[in-house]
Amino acid sequence: MNLDELYQEVILDHYKRPRGAGLREPFEGESHQVNPTCGDEITLRVHVDGDRVADVSYDNVGCSISKASASVMYELVKDAKVDDALARMAEFTELMNSRGQAEGDEETLEDAVAFAGVSKYPMRVKCALLGWMAFKDALVRASATGAGRQ
Amino acid sequence: MEAASKLDVEAIRADFPILQRKIGGRPLAYLDSAATSQKPVQVVEAMRRFTDHSNANISRSVHTLGAEATEAYEGARAKVAAFIGAPSPDEVVFTKNSTESINLVAYAFQNATIDPAADPRFKLGPGDEVVVTEMEHHANLIPWQQLCLRTGATLKWIGITDAGRLDVESVDDVITERCKVVSFVHVANLLGTVNPTSQITARAREVGALVGLDASQSVPHIPVDVTELGVDFIAFTSHKMLGPTGIGALWAKAEILDAMPPFLTGGSMIETVSMERTTFAKAPAKFEAGTPPIAEAVGFAAAVDYLDELGMENVRAHEKEYVSYMLERLETVDGLQIVGPRVPIGRGATVSFTLEDVHPHDVGQVLDAEGIAVRVGHHCAKPTCVRFGVNATTRASGYVYNTHEEIDRLVDALGQVRKVFR
Numbered sequence A: 001m002n003l004d005e006l007y008q009e010v011i012l013d014h015y016k017r018p019r020g021a022g023l024r025e026p027f028e029g030e031s032h033q034v035n036p037t038c039g040d041e042i043t044l045r046v047h048v049d050g051d052r053v054a055d056v057s058y059d060n061v062g063c064s065i066s067k068a069s070a071s072v073m074y075e076l077v078k079d080a081k082v083d084d085a086l087a088r089m090a091e092f093t094e095l096m097n098s099r100g101q102a103e104g105d106e107e108t109l110e111d112a113v114a115f116a117g118v119s120k121y122p123m124r125v126k127c128a129l130l131g132w133m134a135f136k137d138a139l140v141r142a143s144a145t146g147a148g149r150q
Numbered sequence B: 001m002e003a004a005s006k007l008d009v010e011a012i013r014a015d016f017p018i019l020q021r022k023i024g025g026r027p028l029a030y031l032d033s034a035a036t037s038q039k040p041v042q043v044v045e046a047m048r049r050f051t052d053h054s055n056a057n058i059s060r061s062v063h064t065l066g067a068e069a070t071e072a073y074e075g076a077r078a079k080v081a082a083f084i085g086a087p088s089p090d091e092v093v094f095t096k097n098s099t100e101s102i103n104l105v106a107y108a109f110q111n112a113t114i115d116p117a118a119d120p121r122f123k124l125g126p127g128d129e130v131v132v133t134e135m136e137h138h139a140n141l142i143p144w145q146q147l148c149l150r151t152g153a154t155l156k157w158i159g160i161t162d163a164g165r166l167d168v169e170s171v172d173d174v175i176t177e178r179c180k181v182v183s184f185v186h187v188a189n190l191l192g193t194v195n196p197t198s199q200i201t202a203r204a205r206e207v208g209a210l211v212g213l214d215a216s217q218s219v220p221h222i223p224v225d226v227t228e229l230g231v232d233f234i235a236f237t238s239h240k241m242l243g244p245t246g247i248g249a250l251w252a253k254a255e256i257l258d259a260m261p262p263f264l265t266g267g268s269m270i271e272t273v274s275m276e277r278t279t280f281a282k283a284p285a286k287f288e289a290g291t292p293p294i295a296e297a298v299g300f301a302a303a304v305d306y307l308d309e310l311g312m313e314n315v316r317a318h319e320k321e322y323v324s325y326m327l328e329r330l331e332t333v334d335g336l337q338i339v340g341p342r343v344p345i346g347r348g349a350t351v352s353f354t355l356e357d358v359h360p361h362d363v364g365q366v367l368d369a370e371g372i373a374v375r376v377g378h379h380c381a382k383p384t385c386v387r388f389g390v391n392a393t394t395r396a397s398g399y400v401y402n403t404h405e406e407i408d409r410l411v412d413a414l415g416q417v418r419k420v421f422r
Helices: A008-016 A062-079 A082-096 A106-122 A122-143 B009-013 B041-053 B063-084 B098-113 B142-151 B166-175 B198-206 B253-260 B292-309 B311-328 B360-370 B383-389 B404-421
Strands: A029-034 A040-049 A052-061 B092-095 B131-132 B154-158 B179-185 B212-215 B233-237 B247-250 B270-273 B277-280 B335-339 B350-357 B376-378 B392-399
Touching: A008 A062, A008 A106, A008 B404, A040 A062, A052 A062, A052 A082, A052 A122, A052 B247, A062 A082, A062 A106, A062 A122, A062 B360, A082 A106, A082 A122, A082 B212, A106 A122, A122 B360, B009 B277, B041 B292, B063 B092, B063 B292, B092 B098, B098 B142, B098 B179, B098 B233, B098 B247, B098 B311, B131 B142, B142 B154, B142 B179, B154 B166, B154 B212, B166 B198, B179 B198, B198 B212, B198 B335, B247 B253, B292 B311, B311 B350, B311 B404, B350 B404, B360 B376, B360 B392
Parallel strands: B131 B154, B131 B179, B179 B212, B212 B233
Antiparallel strands: A029 A040, A040 A052, B092 B247, B233 B247, B270 B277, B335 B350, B350 B392, B376 B392
């Protein structure tokens, strides 16, 4: 097993210097997700303004993969259109389910392509997806309160 | 190197083909026996021989295979009973695992509570108390917690000291006259602590409560004699003691088993049946509804034979020496903090630790790349994690086939972990 493939520089960088961390106001949807096998947790808020994701803020504990993934996600979805953010999520989820067969499109996924190696480690895929699960759930909650997509 | 060990570890290793495996080009160092142990060829061969030669259902066929299968199954029960010093094989109930064994007892309480004719010792209601400890595996916490929620009884627990020992000073306060049952862990799966039992069992007797042990991590590693322990029931499982998965055991005093309503009902556990009513068979059959894991029982017995051959006193001596080495070497790793007793006294060869703020998942991943298998996470003991203010730990656990060299490799690899995440 090639560890460098899993723990790419860019992943370690996001892990050590997470972007957009901390919980902020305002927000319309909040989600709390846990990974019961390892105890990783994330609380994530979304602030939707019209058709855009105006902010994503989060507080999490977890391994390098789950923390780095939340940080990379923040960069991908903040200020993106809600539809585009959901498309990125679908693309990232597909990459994670590729069992090492996909490389990911750097044009759209940017730093998230560094997680391609994670897809070879089935035990770690959940870690990489935890933040995205929280994002999706928070968006649903936000739209339930009337914010977000009209 | 294994000077103080009473076991010929190299000879033992030759019985475990999986230990020859390479992981990522490196020899496997299996330090996860507290999760599940590996199985020697003797166990696998016994199961194969039974399956190839004698397989049939038990207790219902008059043909030769049926008789052989019944004999093998009941012979396994007798072996397991003798292994734990049970006065009679009929006091051993085969279950799926320790979790089912404990649920069997908890559900006996629940079923008795709603049966007017049941033994009052098993009836629970508001005002009654059930006692566990803060260092339980979820298997010996959640069945009791849920039982209390359903019956209105109160769940209480004995706390843990900073050193990772049970707070025995609180025992008299926690176990009161209201207590109906005390169920506590013999050897803790996260902390590695071997709990002294006499004070708790004495107090339980004093207040008239039943008392039992989750012996999942003790029966595989130290000599256990149920008569000496003076408890009413113990739960343990085959797969942590060199046997197959799918079978575990509940031992309980004959008189207790007689008084307990069955948990699962159906085939094989009856005396007479009409459309309206059923009378139950005597224990252990009363608690073994349905076709049991027969080949697994044969494997379980072969595992017991294997451990008997090694001698449980020798196994204990080996592990005592082993954990001394583990603790000594692990303490040399910068930033490593042991969660649990730091001295090799009153503890098993299971050591949990944190490594600075590197998440155990990451620790486990780097170790795996070196061929070292450890367990990471909360080890089904979340309240213990909370008690020590950690989300998860890395846990290395040794058994009869582990060598000092494997600990040396672990220590070296932990140095690697720090480099990656610095």
